[in-house]
Amino acid sequence: xxxxxxxxxxxxTDLTNTTKSNSINDALIAFIHVEESDKNREEEVISKxxxxxxxxxxxxxxxxxxxxxFAHLSNSKSDPETANNIIQxxxxxLKKNFTINIVPFGQFYEFSIHVLGPSLAxxxxxx
Numbered sequence: 795x796x797x798x799x800x801x802x803x804x805x806x807t808d809l810t811n812t813t814k815s816n817s818i819n820d821a822l823i824a825f826i827h828v829e830e831s832d833k834n835r836e837e838e839v840i841s842k843x844x845x846x847x848x849x850x851x852x853x854x855x856x857x858x859x860x861x862x863x864f865a866h867l868s869n870s871k872s873d874p875e876t877a878n879n880i881i882q883x884x885x886x887x888l889k890k891n892f893t894i895n896i897v898p899f900g901q902f903y904e905f906s907i908h909v910l911g912p913s914l915a916x917x918x919x920x921x
Contacts, residue, residue, distance in 0.1 A: 799908040801817070806904055828871070828872040829872055858894075860896075863877055
């Protein structure tokens with residue numbers, strides 16, 4: 795998770811011509827990797843993720859959260875349906891208190907991130 799001054803992304807190749815570039819300012823950016831074993835514990839993973847994201851967003855005094863599927867943090871990967879479902883459910887739960895942006899699932903993106911400097915601007919959680 796990163797507290798970013800600015801996060802920008804656009805599809806590397808947009809086969810549907812529906813996803814444009816997007817820029818979000820002052821947001822908590824969460825790169826989410828769902829592992830194979832998470833399929834058997836989806837509710838726990840969702841609950842812990844929501845708790846961690848709420849805590850860090852409040853610590854960094856931001857009400858914006860970006861969820862980005864990032865299947866490059868482990869050798870173990872869930873199936874795409876499970877990963878997307880978990881990310882969508884995290885987003886639904888966070889929408890009660892935060893502005894949520896979910897980077898569209900299943901594409902490759904170029905991105906730029908300007909991460910702020912304080913220690914709580916960069917946090918890793920393994921659930």
